[in-house]
Amino acid sequence: MLGLIAKQYDFPENECTLKPFGNGLINNTWILNYGDQSFIFQKINNSIFTTPAIIAENLRQLNIFFKTFFPDYLFVNLVATIHNEEMFFLPEIGYCRMFKFVKGSVTFDTVANAAIAFEGARQFGKFTKLLSAFDINKLQITLPDFHNLTLRYHQFEEALQKGNKERIKESEKSISYIIAQKNIVDIFNQIQSNPFFKKRVTHHDTKISNVLFDKSGKGLCVIDLDTVMPGYFISDVGDMIRTYVSPVSEEESDFSKIQIRESYFHAIVEGYLSEMKNELSEEEKNYFVYAGKFMIYMQAIRFLADYLNNDVYYGSKYPGHNLIRCNNQLELLQQLLAKEDLLQSKVSLFIAQETLVI
Ligand code: GN1
Ligand code: MG
Numbered sequence: 001m002l003g004l005i006a007k008q009y010d011f012p013e014n015e016c017t018l019k020p021f022g023n024g025l026i027n028n029t030w031i032l033n034y035g036d037q038s039f040i041f042q043k044i045n046n047s048i049f050t051t052p053a054i055i056a057e058n059l060r061q062l063n064i065f066f067k068t069f070f071p072d073y074l075f076v077n078l079v080a081t082i083h084n085e086e087m088f089f090l091p092e093i094g095y096c097r098m099f100k101f102v103k104g105s106v107t108f109d110t111v112a113n114a115a116i117a118f119e120g121a122r123q124f125g126k127f128t129k130l131l132s133a134f135d136i137n138k139l140q141i142t143l144p145d146f147h148n149l150t151l152r153y154h155q156f157e158e159a160l161q162k163g164n165k166e167r168i169k170e171s172e173k174s175i176s177y178i179i180a181q182k183n184i185v186d187i188f189n190q191i192q193s194n195p196f197f198k199k200r201v202t203h204h205d206t207k208i209s210n211v212l213f214d215k216s217g218k219g220l221c222v223i224d225l226d227t228v229m230p231g232y233f234i235s236d237v238g239d240m241i242r243t244y245v246s247p248v249s250e251e252e253s254d255f256s257k258i259q260i261r262e263s264y265f266h267a268i269v270e271g272y273l274s275e276m277k278n279e280l281s282e283e284e285k286n287y288f289v290y291a292g293k294f295m296i297y298m299q300a301i302r303f304l305a306d307y308l309n310n311d312v313y314y315g316s317k318y319p320g321h322n323l324i325r326c327n328n329q330l331e332l333l334q335q336l337l338a339k340e341d342l343l344q345s346k347v348s349l350f351i352a353q354e355t356l357v358i
Contacts, residue, residue, distance in 0.1 A: 004090055005032065005041060008081040009098065022209065023109070025314055027226075031101065038101035039079065043094050044087075044226075048313075052095040054140040055226050056087040062225065065134050073130060074212070074221040076102060105212040105220055111244040114267040120211045120244065121271030123219040124203055124236050129275045131201035136230040139201065143227060146204060147235045149188040149298050156305045163308030171323055174304055177330055184297045187290060191232065196283035202231030206239040233272075233280060234287055238295030240268045245292070246332055250299065253324050255331045260339050262346075265292070269347055277354060285351050289344045292336050300329035 006013040011034045021031040021040065028043040044052045059078060066075040078086035079098045087097045111117050145151045156178065160168060168175070191197050203210070204227035212220040243249065245264045248257045269288050273280075306313045307322035316322055336343075 001093060002032075004092055005096070005098075006034075008083075008088060008090075008096075009079065010082045024224075032098065038103075040099045040101055041096065042098070043096055046095050049095075049142055049226065051140075051142070052087055055142050056097065058139050058142065058228060059086070059225055061138050062131070062134070062228065065131065069133070070130050074102065076100065076212070076221065076223050099223075102212055102220065104215060106215060107209045107212060109209050110247075110249070111208050111264065114261075114263045115217065116208065116213075117240070117244045117264045117267040118271035118274075119213070119217065119219040120206070120208050121237070121240055121268040122274050123211050123222050124206050124240065125272040125275030127203060127222050128200050128233070128236070129279055132279055134201055136199060136201055139229055141229055143229070146227060146229065147231055147298065149185050149294060149301075150192075152298050152301050152305075153182070153185045156301045159305040159308035163305075164310055167308050167310075167323070171304060171307065171326075174300075174323065174326055174330060178297075178301060178304065181297060181333070184290075184293050188294060191234070191287075194283065196281040197232060198281070198284070199230040199232060200279070201228060202233070202235050203228055204231055204235050204239075206236045207243045233276070233284060234291035234294050237268065237272055237288060238291035238293075240272075241265060241292030241336075242295045242299060242329075242332070244268060245336075250303075250325050250328050252328055255328060258328065258331045258335065260332075260335045260343075262339065262343065265343055266346060266350070269350065273351075273354065286348075288347050289336070289340055293333065293340075296329050296333045296336060300326045300333065303329060 002016055002018045003013045005018070006016050016032060016034045018030050018032050018041065020029070022029045026045045026048055028045075030041045032039040032041045044055070046052050049055060056078060063075055063077050066073045076099050079100055080086055081088055087095060089095050108116060111120070160175065203222060203225070205224055210224040211222055214220055245261055245268070246258050247261065252258065303314065303322045303326035307326060311322055314322055314325075
């Protein structure tokens with residue numbers, strides 16, 4: 001495989017090394033070293049991203065915008081092949097592309113303190129803010145209805161009709177809990193017709209490993225732009241709440257380790273607002289806690305629907321894996337709901353104080 005890749009970039013194969021990198025669920029990622037340079041090489045999962053070429057097209061448009069209006073922003077662009085292609089197909093590998101590894105940058109797999117949560121949120125807020133004048137219609141939809149909770153709920157109902165009968169029986173408790181919380185879908189439906197909600201350039205995958213930091217812990221930029229599409233701020237803020245606030249990830253099967261760390265929650269709100277406070281409407285600012293509920297609930301639904309459909313989307317490393325992931329997310333949701341009023345009152349207070357300062 002290394003030989004095939006090296007040839008595309010005119011690198012001498014014997015001076016290159018290739019090692020698996022990161023822990024994404026969808027694409028395959030490697031680090032390619034050549035001399036003192038490093039690159040991130042990826043194989044795009046084209047059963048999910050069915051038109052990989054439009055990802056490269058979106059990146060090209062974003063790059064032009066940043067180069068023109070914010071040349072100081074570190075935009076990690078694709079490396080072109082010897083045929084001047086940013087995305088290419090090799091029958092032996094699939095759809096491929098490569099980024100330059102930013103020298104001196106570091107990424108984190110877990111959020112070890114609230115300062116990292118603040119900085120991550122600031123970076124995702126900054127990305128959307130800088131792109132506020134970018135015409136969202138220029139972005140092609142790489143995954144239709146990706147964060148459309150109404151559709152995700154339909155897919156869950158469909159899985160209840162057509163899915164694996166044994167697994168449906170085994171998942172009864174989780175299914176009932178999801179159905180009991182359906183008001184989260186109703187609120188999403190209201191948001192879609194709420195004139196104070198706006199669609200902006202949204203990242204849609206705001207896990208902390210998608211932020212590049214410098215050695216001193218300062219955020220540099222965001223990466224993994226495959227799901228950058230028009231969307232609501234609740235997607236980005238919600239996925240940060242989902243993935244930064246608990247000390248353990250969706251993979252944890254010991255649910256006693258799941259926790260809502262309030263200071264991390266507030267760090268996300270404050271970091272995001274440090275960039276977005278003049279972009280969000282006053283109405284939108286009431287939805288920070290909802291954002292967390294929305295994303296945790298949607299992820300639980302997606303894991304469970306996949307479990308009922310025999311793990312065709314996320315795959316599974318052990319029997320019951322996707323059910324565990326779903327129940328992990330439902331535990332997190334339950335804990336968030338228990339603290340909802342407390343968190344909401346602190347957010348409202350923070351926002352009121354911010355408004356006074358302005
Ligand atoms: C997938 O591949 P990865 O880990 O970056 C998924 C996200 C989920 C996440 C859950 C295209 O992201 O939506 O939140 O798994 N991406 C896609 O870990 O479905
Ligand atoms: Mg991703």
